[in-house]
Amino acid sequence: MSTEKLRIDKYLWSIRLFKTRSLAAEAIDKGRVKLNGTAVKASRNVVVGDEYEVKTEARKWLIKVTGLLATRVQYSEAIKYYEDHTPQEELDRIQFQAASFHTGKRLSKVGRPTKKDRRDLDDFTDTP
8 A cells, every 4th residue: 555665564554463563662662673694673674575573472473575555555455465384393283282272161170179179178177
């Protein structure tokens, strides 16, 4: 959409890698966004063809810029402005992590005892 200059923090926010632009700028300041292995500044202009390594809280991305997007649009439109070159082993690690840690259920025999367990314990300790 924009053929002019576009800052990297605004670009990462508009393609939906970060929820807010300030989070994108913060990640850049902490050195989590790299171009050819070197950290970039938030004011750096994005050029079509650049490849960035981006570390977010959720995962590590390896993206190639295919177009400039200055405004935040829906996800289905935003993915047209970059190519995801993230290695398969990183995607597998994320998939495993999602499957094993975020089920929402507690593991069997781990954590607080159930009401039945507590009653059984009380019965066991109260007996002389």
